[in-house]
Amino acid sequence: MVIAGLASRLQCEVVLRASVPASPAENRMNVRIHRGAHEIGGSCVEVEYRGGRLVLDVGKPLWAGWDEKVPLPAIRGLADGLDPSLAGVIISHPHLDHYGLIDQVDPTVPVYIGREAALLLDAATFFSAAGTTLHPAGYLVHRVPIRIGAFTVTPYLADHSGFDSYSLLVEAGGNRLFYTGDLRGHGRKSRLFDELLAYTPKGVDALLCEGTHIRGSARPEVGGADTGRSEADVEHSLAERMRGTAGAVAVLSSAQNIDRLVTVYRACLRAGRTLVTDLYTASLADAIGRETIPKPEFPSYRAYVPNRQRVLVRESGQFHRIDLVRSCRVFPEWLADHAGEVTLLQPASTVPELLRTGVLVNGAVVWSMWPGYLRQRSGERLQQELKAASVPFVLDHASGHASVADLRRLVDALSPRSVVPIHTEAADRYHNVFGNVTLRDDGEWWTV
Numbered sequence: 001m002v003i004a005g006l007a008s009r010l011q012c013e014v015v016l017r018a019s020v021p022a023s024p025a026e027n028r029m030n031v032r033i034h035r036g037a038h039e040i041g042g043s044c045v046e047v048e049y050r051g052g053r054l055v056l057d058v059g060k061p062l063w064a065g066w067d068e069k070v071p072l073p074a075i076r077g078l079a080d081g082l083d084p085s086l087a088g089v090i091i092s093h094p095h096l097d098h099y100g101l102i103d104q105v106d107p108t109v110p111v112y113i114g115r116e117a118a119l120l121l122d123a124a125t126f127f128s129a130a131g132t133t134l135h136p137a138g139y140l141v142h143r144v145p146i147r148i149g150a151f152t153v154t155p156y157l158a159d160h161s162g163f164d165s166y167s168l169l170v171e172a173g174g175n176r177l178f179y180t181g182d183l184r185g186h187g188r189k190s191r192l193f194d195e196l197l198a199y200t201p202k203g204v205d206a207l208l209c210e211g212t213h214i215r216g217s218a219r220p221e222v223g224g225a226d227t228g229r230s231e232a233d234v235e236h237s238l239a240e241r242m243r244g245t246a247g248a249v250a251v252l253s254s255a256q257n258i259d260r261l262v263t264v265y266r267a268c269l270r271a272g273r274t275l276v277t278d279l280y281t282a283s284l285a286d287a288i289g290r291e292t293i294p295k296p297e298f299p300s301y302r303a304y305v306p307n308r309q310r311v312l313v314r315e316s317g318q319f320h321r322i323d324l325v326r327s328c329r330v331f332p333e334w335l336a337d338h339a340g341e342v343t344l345l346q347p348a349s350t351v352p353e354l355l356r357t358g359v360l361v362n363g364a365v366v367w368s369m370w371p372g373y374l375r376q377r378s379g380e381r382l383q384q385e386l387k388a389a390s391v392p393f394v395l396d397h398a399s400g401h402a403s404v405a406d407l408r409r410l411v412d413a414l415s416p417r418s419v420v421p422i423h424t425e426a427a428d429r430y431h432n433v434f435g436n437v438t439l440r441d442d443g444e445w446w447t448v
């Protein structure tokens with residue numbers, strides 16, 4: 001009993017110590033990275049000012065499997081909603097490694113996210129585990145400050161492969177923390193990156209800077225293989241490939257990568273082809289409802305509903321979902337007949353049925369996602385199937401993350417008092433790229 005009592009007291013002390021800064025600086029902002037100081041993905045940051053707290057992202061680590069439950073970081077009030085000093089959670093963008101643990105957050109904790117990001121995640125729930133329905137207390141709007149507890153947060157819409165992504169300026173008591181979230185300067189919204197460089201927030205004390213492309217190699221990478229290509233490059237090379245392919249071109253991508261949807265559609269228009277998306281992609285574009293995003297009523301647009309999605313609709317009884325594509329729906333026979341005139345934008349799981357129905361005869365398949373997935377079993381199987389069918393398989397992708405050169409431009413423009421690494425596997429390499437770097441560990445409280 002004595003030992004059990006001691007153990008539980010020790011446990012209480014550990015929890016207490018973990019939840020209060022070791023030496024809280026009263027009028028300063030205190031920050032603790034819960035995950036991401038030495039890891040890409042699973043980002044979670046707690047910010048504290050005079051006892052009030054705010055959480056930036058509650059990501060699921062990339063190492064966790066789809067069905068694997070990862071516990072929430074130890075943040076008071078996050079799981080039970082019982083601590084009013086927790087003012088809210090901000091989700092910077094709708095990627096699992098930034099929002100993936102949100103379902104474990106108590107529903108009374110206020111959540112903030114971009115409006116279109118919330119629409120996208122909600123529409124995704126029918127098709128994928130990478131979706132969720134949120135009930136945001138407020139929405140992030142580009143350069144419009146919002147007050148959350150003791151904090152003023154100004155979102156900056158960012159160029160990223162995740163849709164409706166924001167960097168965040170968090171201010172309290174004259175202290176300023178800028179969290180990049182995930183961003184790049186070479187996507188479809190690169191003007192936002194240029195705008196951030198031209199009209200930077202002033203007086204940033206600490207910059208929490210993503211460094212996905214800062215690598216553990218001896219020399220800092222400046223525009224390596226994954227970072228050298230832009231969305232515009234992909235648009236041009238895809239158009240070229242469409243012109244040079246006799247049959248259908250199938251581009252495999254994530255339905256949630258809306259930038260890539262626009263890139264592929266623009267490439268189709270350049271090459272005089274019709275874009276054929278799946279129902280998932282069409283549903284996301286419809287849910288977001290923005291005029292500039294290709295959707296079923298657009299010219300040169302058709303939809304093919306792959307078997308997996310047909311089964312989903314049938315088994316759920318939600319046949320109204322097909323209405324969205326009824327007027328532009330095509331079937332394998334039509335695709336095979338018009339192979340040289342179409343480019344399919346589909347999930348990788350559609351490839352076997354395209355092979356079976358002859359749609360890919362004289363065609364080509366383009367992998368337009370992170371190449372790391374190809375090392376997984378499903379990726380290897382896909383390559384074997386295409387090889388057996390003699391269908392050319394190529395990679396054409398632009399990274400969702402900034403090149404080291406662009407990160408350097410960002411840091412120069414913001415000129416923060418200190419740069420703190422996050423969303424990186426090479427924090428110890430930041431010194432090679434920037435001055436005034438301060439390394440922080442997961443779980444460590446520090447003062448801005």
Ligand SMILES: [Zn+2]
Nearest residue numbers: 093095162182
């Ligand atoms: Zn992301």
